[in-house]
Amino acid sequence: MASEHATKLAVLIDADNAQPTIAEPLLAEVAKYGTAHVKRAYGDWTSNHLKGWKEQLLTQSIQPIQQFGYTSGKNATDSAMIIDAMDLLYSGRFDGFCIVSSDSDFTRLAARIRESGLIVYGFGERKTPDPFVAACDKFIYTDILIAKPDEEQPLKPRTAAQLKQDSSLVNLLRNAVEAASDDDGWATLSGVGSIVTKQRPNFDARSYGYNKLSELITATTLFEIDRRSSGEGRPKVIYVRNKSKKPAARD
CATH class of the missing domain: 3.30.420.610 (LOTUS domain-like)
Known part of the structure; x- marks a missing residue:
């Protein structure tokens, strides 16, 4: 049973930049570091390419945040996620954030949260730019969480x-x-x-x-x-x- 003093975390998922298959193992990993008091996934849920997320949102009790793409080529989802993150930061209710994305646009957000004394856990694919990785206290590659035997980097222990x-x-x-x-x-x-x-x-x-x-x-x-x-x-x-x-x- 979680302690009343357990680390309170806000989990913010860039659904446009993450696969729905990571949802369950992601939250299992998050549980190692604290309790997810907020679980939100951002994206344009009217888009067909996010339809795979529906079952995971329901199963994992993740709140979908709708964000329409106002202009072609511009990522409105990132902006909405950053604004929400700052609102949550200023609320003073959390000890840390989990930012799920492989997008370098969240580098400054991670740095800003850390400047306020909160811990930042990043989750993303191997393609995640180094600046975003370095801006987090800890960064976990999602392929480790959903590794398969036929992947390029198998989990067979090295000698x-x-x-x-x-x-x-x-x-x-x-x-x-x-x-x-x-x-x-x-x-x-x-x-x-x-x-x-x-x-x-x-x-x-x-x-x-x-x-x-x-x-x-x-x-x-x-x-x-x-x-x-x-x-x-x-x-x-x-x-x-x-x-x-x-x-x-x-x-």
Whole structure:
């Protein structure tokens, strides 16, 4: 059962720029970060290309917001979604926003919401421009949520050898562990995850075939893992250290 202090989120979907098949897995993903108090999908619902959304709107209790295209070549949907987002922001009722689109037009919106101290989760396809991805606190690629076996990037876990060959990944993880570590080189997994997300908002262990960051880090075989007790009845805290790290000399 959700806590009364659970993060309150507003989910705003650019239906013109998102597939209806993402609705269910999208909201399941959103539930990991908080409670969706507002769920709205924007588009011209008189258009045939949005008819696939009807069942999802009903099933997932998403409110459709009608926006006619006033002028050919201009996206009125984006403007309506941005105006609503600002109204919701000024209401002071939310802790964060989920912006679902692959459109760079929402880059400034994401930045503005973050300037107000709220968290922004972005959801979009791999084609999403880098500026929008970087403007979010965390960005989740929707293909990860609806991945199929025949897609270009299968979810089959990468081997240790494959992971080690990915210098960008190795450097990201090693630097994050180093930045979050104590004098002996140990860092909490949560601390590492926080730094990784800040440096690369679109980072996701599932892109490498692993459900959790801990599983990915373990699979690289480059780190020591230590699960420590945090008290009776409490889950153990996972600590990570670069295998090449030597303990600091003690007096």
